Amino acid sequence: MPELSIENLHVYRGEQHVLRGLNAQVSAGQCLQITGENGAGKTTLLRVLCGLLPAESLQLTWRGRVCSPQDAEYHQGLSYLSHAAPLKADLTGWENLRFLLSLRGVWQAERVGALLERLGARRFADRPVRSLSAGQRRRLALVGLVASQSQLWLLDEPTTNLDSAGTRLVTELLSEHLERGGLAMVATHVSLDIAPSALQSLHLTSGDGARRVA
Amino acid sequence: MSEGLHTQEVSRDTRLLPKCAAIVVRDLQLLVRRPGQMLQILGFFVVVTVLFPLGYSPELGKLRLIAPGVLWVGALLASLLALEGLFRDDAEDGTLEQWLLCGQPLAALLLAKTAVHWLLTGLPLTVLAPLLAVTLGVSIEAAPGILLALGLGTLALSLIGSIAAGLTLGLRRGGVLLSLLSLPLAVPVLIFGARATELVIQGDSPTAALYLLASLVVLAITLAPLAAAAAVRIGLE
Amino acid sequence: MGWAWFHRFGSPPHLYRLAGTLTPWFAWPAAILIVGALYLGLFVAPPDYQQGDGFRIIYVHAPSAWLAVMIYAVMAIAAGVGLIWRMKVAHAVAVSCAGVGAWFTAVSLVTGMLWGKPMWGTYWVWDPRLTAQLVLLFLFLGYMGLRSGIEDLGRADRASAVLALVGVINLPIIRYSVEWWNSIHQAPSVMKMDQPSMPMEMLAPLLMMLLGFSLYFGAVLLVRVRAEILRRERSAAWIREVLS
Numbered sequence: 001m002p003e004l005s006i007e008n009l010h011v012y013r014g015e016q017h018v019l020r021g022l023n024a025q026v027s028a029g030q031c032l033q034i035t036g037e038n039g040a041g042k043t044t045l046l047r048v049l050c051g052l053l054p055a056e057s058l059q060l061t062w063r064g065r066v067c068s069p070q071d072a073e074y075h076q077g078l079s080y081l082s083h084a085a086p087l088k089a090d091l092t093g094w095e096n097l098r099f100l101l102s103l104r105g106v107w108q109a110e111r112v113g114a115l116l117e118r119l120g121a122r123r124f125a126d127r128p129v130r131s132l133s134a135g136q137r138r139r140l141a142l143v144g145l146v147a148s149q150s151q152l153w154l155l156d157e158p159t160t161n162l163d164s165a166g167t168r169l170v171t172e173l174l175s176e177h178l179e180r181g182g183l184a185m186v187a188t189h190v191s192l193d194i195a196p197s198a199l200q201s202l203h204l205t206s207g208d209g210a211r212r213v214a
Numbered sequence: 215m216s217e218g219l220h221t222q223e224v225s226r227d228t229r230l231l232p233k234c235a236a237i238v239v240r241d242l243q244l245l246v247r248r249p250g251q252m253l254q255i256l257g258f259f260v261v262v263t264v265l266f267p268l269g270y271s272p273e274l275g276k277l278r279l280i281a282p283g284v285l286w287v288g289a290l291l292a293s294l295l296a297l298e299g300l301f302r303d304d305a306e307d308g309t310l311e312q313w314l315l316c317g318q319p320l321a322a323l324l325l326a327k328t329a330v331h332w333l334l335t336g337l338p339l340t341v342l343a344p345l346l347a348v349t350l351g352v353s354i355e356a357a358p359g360i361l362l363a364l365g366l367g368t369l370a371l372s373l374i375g376s377i378a379a380g381l382t383l384g385l386r387r388g389g390v391l392l393s394l395l396s397l398p399l400a401v402p403v404l405i406f407g408a409r410a411t412e413l414v415i416q417g418d419s420p421t422a423a424l425y426l427l428a429s430l431v432v433l434a435i436t437l438a439p440l441a442a443a444a445a446v447r448i449g450l451e
Numbered sequence: 452m453g454w455a456w457f458h459r460f461g462s463p464p465h466l467y468r469l470a471g472t473l474t475p476w477f478a479w480p481a482a483i484l485i486v487g488a489l490y491l492g493l494f495v496a497p498p499d500y501q502q503g504d505g506f507r508i509i510y511v512h513a514p515s516a517w518l519a520v521m522i523y524a525v526m527a528i529a530a531g532v533g534l535i536w537r538m539k540v541a542h543a544v545a546v547s548c549a550g551v552g553a554w555f556t557a558v559s560l561v562t563g564m565l566w567g568k569p570m571w572g573t574y575w576v577w578d579p580r581l582t583a584q585l586v587l588l589f590l591f592l593g594y595m596g597l598r599s600g601i602e603d604l605g606r607a608d609r610a611s612a613v614l615a616l617v618g619v620i621n622l623p624i625i626r627y628s629v630e631w632w633n634s635i636h637q638a639p640s641v642m643k644m645d646q647p648s649m650p651m652e653m654l655a656p657l658l659m660m661l662l663g664f665s666l667y668f669g670a671v672l673l674v675r676v677r678a679e680i681l682r683r684e685r686s687a688a689w690i691r692e693v694l695s
Binding site for chain 3: 385
Binding site: 050051052053054072073075076078079080082084085086087088089090091095098099100102103104105106128149 | 226227228229232233236237239240243244247248303304307308309311312313314315316317318319450451
């Protein structure tokens with residue numbers, strides 16, 4: 001029984017029929033890797049699943065219940081990380097995380113402190129985000145992602161701007177998330193070092209919509 | 215390390231008020247880091263008001279007659295100027311997106327955001343108004359009435375403007391469009407507010423006009439956040 | 452079952468054909484009524500005892516002013532249907548209303564000003580009806596301005612629909628506030644249409660004109676909706692069928 005099931009997804013962007021009848025299922029502990037050339041609709045797919053973009057048609061089932069991608073209950077179980085880290089430049093990393101996590105009702109200072117330590121972000125968490133590099137911002141965003149404790153992760157190019165150690169860290173966090181029964185949909189071309197049994201992939205091609213590869 | 219459990223078992227604070235409080239705290243922090251915008255808007259209000267004695271007449275008796283209109287047009291334009299940035303910064307750095315995904319009613323969050331925006335722009339404008347009124351020949355005794363009228367009026371303007379701010383998110387020349395969309399909607403606020411101010415300056419009771427203004431505020435609090443939420447969702451697409 | 456007509460109405464080819472069939476049924480009666488009302492209004496109705504023949508501009512001014520408000524309401528209803536039921540043709544109807552509505556508003560303003568010259572000796576007086584009409588023009592212009600500022604059609608549809616709904620809630624408040632403002636400042640007001648004393652020979656052409664203008668709006672709307680549907684569906688297969 002898949003936790004997340006997407007059926008008959010059609011999306012138009014302007015005149016373009018970007019996603020044509022896409023179907024996908026993700027079970028607990030599974031990661032769906034989304035690949036495809038630029039403009040094939042990877043970001044569009046993730047944003048539609050967050051309810052940020054409207055779909056022409058979509059049958060979405062989450063935890064056995066049909067729901068809309070804008071339902072509050074569904075949102076409480078998901079975290080979306082776009083390719084820009086959602087941080088205010090004038091606040092420190094700590095203040096940013098405090099706000100984002102308070103908004104989701106999961107702010108716990110000790111927990112966030114431990115995660116900052118683990119992601120090597122402790123030493124710059126008290127500096128204004130304005131002065132941080134793109135890689136450092138991404139690490140802060142990853143702390144926010146893990147600390148949200150959502151079951152469903154929707155990640156858009158999570159390894160952008162990260163060095164090889166950072167990339168390894170992302171796959172490590174992802175594996176732990178899956179082991180705990182989490183789900184993930186990840187748009188990336190980096191090969192994810194995850195147990196093959198937990199990894200599915202979805203290749204999007206522009207022009208004729210989506211095809212399942214494996 | 216132990217990462218805790220998954221969503222079903224996670225203790226999640228689902229109350230709405232702490233989220234609104236978080237928004238208020240964050241926007242206050244942002245203001246402390248960057249007070250420039252607020253000061254610019256107050257400066258704009260002062261400059262617009264000062265232009266009238268220069269462009270019309272330095273006679274206080276004459277100025278007193280047009281004082282309500284000057285104050286209200288100045289406050290209206292200054293509010294519109296402030297509204298341009300209401301959602302723009304949060305939309306550009308991607309934080310506003312996260313508000314849509316936090317599982318709380320967006321309209322309530324936007325109401326909190328608009329309220330704190332009023333606190334940081336509308337309220338300072340209101341406080342400044344009686345002082346500017348003095349330069350237009352209005353006696354300082356009129357201050358309480360002017361404060362009340364402008365306080366209610368700028369609140370209504372912030373709420374109405376939040377809809378237009380959402381609709382023009384991410385558009386080129388959004389500022390001009392924002393004014394074009396908001397000004398006709400702001401006409402009743404201007405009429406009731408300026409009338410209340412006029413009565414106060416003349417030393418009459420402004421009660422009727424203030425009641426009408428207050429009812430506009432109530433209506434705006436009820437409906438504007440819903441429209442603004444719909445507008446922001448569309449604006450972020 | 453009961454909703455079948457609603458979905459049928461929502462299908463672009465169906466509405467396209469329906470609009471084509473209905474157009475003459477609006478256009479012809481509109482032409483006859485307007486010509487008849489003009490004749491009755493300009494030649495048969497007696498001159499006003501105060502305003503002489505000058506009052507006759509009411510036969511264009513009042514119906515267009517009234518229609519402008521009605522068109523805004525129609526636009527908002529169509530926009531609301533499009534927003535709530537996600538019906539695309541409803542958005543096409545709303546868009547088609549805007550230009551006609553702005554035009555009628557402008558006509559009512561210009562005729563109001565022309566009327567004002569002999570009555571008040573000036574082209575512009577802050578009469579509450581004229582003022583409210585001017586604000587209505589800004590509401591239409593704002594709607595069109597917002598649409599032109601957004602490139603994506605779907606987004607333009609939804610954003611302008613929200614604006615139209617906000618505007619329609621505001622419209623009565625604006626009109627009330629302007630009347631209130633006017634009652635305080637006591638500007639002259641000549642254009643009182645609600646005088647019960649208007650004799651039948653004067654009233655009948657006015658009502659005929661109102662009906663004629665409404666039917667004319669219906670006909671123009673149908674033509675514009677057809678054009679809008681063609682524009683939106685230009686890549687659809689049924690268009691080629693229809694046009695060949």
